[in-house]
Amino acid sequence: MINKNIAKEYIDTLGQFPNYQISIYDSYAKKIGSTSNTKNCFSQEELQNFLNSNESVLECKKDSLNCVLVKIYEDNITSCFIAIAGSDNNLLPIATALKMSLEIRLKYEQIQTEEKETLTINEQLIKELVSNSLQVSKIIELCEQSNHSMEIERKMIMLIPDDVSSLDVLANMNLYYDSKEDIVGRLGHQLIILKDMSRAIGSEKDYIKVYFDFLIKNTSFKGKALVAYTSKTYDNVKFAYQNLTWLKKYTTVHNIQETILFFSNYVDMYCISSIPYDILRNLFSSYTYNEEDAKEFITTTDALIRNNYNIVRSSKELFVHKNTLMYRLTKIKNEFDIDPINSESDRSFIKIYNYYLKHKIETKGDSNDERN
Incomplete structure (x- = not known):
């Protein structure tokens, strides 16, 4: 008008x-x-x-x-x-x-207005889908208004821009790739994409990587993309959002630099983080705690975990000679009677103890634990 x-x-x-x-x-x-x-x-x-x-x-x-x-x-x-x-x-x-x-x-103005209205409806729909108190009638209404189906399998992608001020511009850009069933909307300090997965061929991860490359090349987005499991029903979307909210915090705390992260790669750490701290404290109470040694353990095992226990790659990341890394690894093997290079169960122990020490340092836990 x-x-x-x-x-x-x-x-x-x-x-x-x-x-x-x-x-x-x-x-x-x-x-x-x-x-x-x-x-x-x-x-x-x-x-x-x-x-x-x-x-x-x-x-x-x-x-x-x-x-x-x-x-x-x-x-x-x-x-x-x-x-x-x-x-x-x-x-x-x-x-x-x-x-x-x-x-x-006037036609251009009408299209711009309709896009803004659709964006607003999409944002309302996303907020409703991630709510803990789902209102099915409201979701149906918003799906009809935005011309989206409730029956399509979608994977949540959380885009976290390096510059938060770019969100408004990004939210108004065309982020669609191969389906108008993608739902895009701003939620807090991130942009949420509920990606239609019906067109994915082969590996879902490979498909999402191609889509992410498309976003990087065709939009102004710069930052991280966090990817959840595919939600096969609308009532599972809230769990995808909870998973990515945890992953966002985890990547910030641990300064993870990758630009695209799949929640499926961090399920073990997500499960470990759900264990009550009292249980972990009792589990590891027999080990002597020294903050300096604890920080060395964390730094060393973080590198080993990220590099799948490859000594050469891990030593390069740590900027130490591989013999120095082998010396540290030998200390860990002798201290805990484990062999994480050759044992999957011992690698699980490393991850859990690594998490426990990080939590203990972050919360400034008691540093006087002694071996029984």
Whole structure:
């Protein structure tokens, strides 16, 4: 719908018509923009009569000027009309060109408005889906309003931009890849994408990686993408959000630098973090705690875990000689009577004890635990 701002912007672009008086009138025959400050060629009664008539174009002569009135329609309703006056004998082609250009401008404005409204509906839908108190009727209503199906399997992707101020711009960009069933909306300091997985061929991870590459190449996004399990029903979306909220905190605390992280790769740490601390404290109470040794253990095992216990890669990450790393690993093997290089169960022990020490240091736990 036309308004004063759109009319002014449009009038300001008409510098190529300096020899004509061009005015725009709204659906009440009120002038909302003009290229000339001269007296109106038409009386208010004439303008009102044209507005209420069935004619879409009116050609006439006013004093020494030829004039044309032409209506602009939106959804078969008169949105506004243009008046052009000049000395040319044939103003109709110019009036027609002005009409077409203004219609294009109004159509663009309509599309922009609809996209913003859809975004708002998407954000409402996402908020409802991640709520702990799901209102099914509300979800159905929002799905209908946003033209999305409730029956499609979707994978939640949480985009965390390096610059939070870019979220508003990013939220209004076209993030669709191969399906209009993708649901995109801002939620807090991140952007949530519920990606339609019905078109995924082969590995879901590979498919998401291709989609992420598409986002990097075709949008302004810079930052991390956290990826949850696929939610096969709408009521599982809230659990995907809880998982990614935990993963977001985990990546921040542990300064993980990867740009795309799959929750499935961190399930073991998620489960470990769910164990009450009292249980862990009792479990490891027989081991001597020294903060300096604990920090060395954490640093060393973090590198080993990230590099799948590859000594060469781990030593490079730690900036130490591989013999130094082997010395540290030998200390760990002797202290705990384990062999994480060759034993999966011992690797599980390393992860759990690593988590326990981190929690103990972060919470400034008692540093006087002694071996029984």
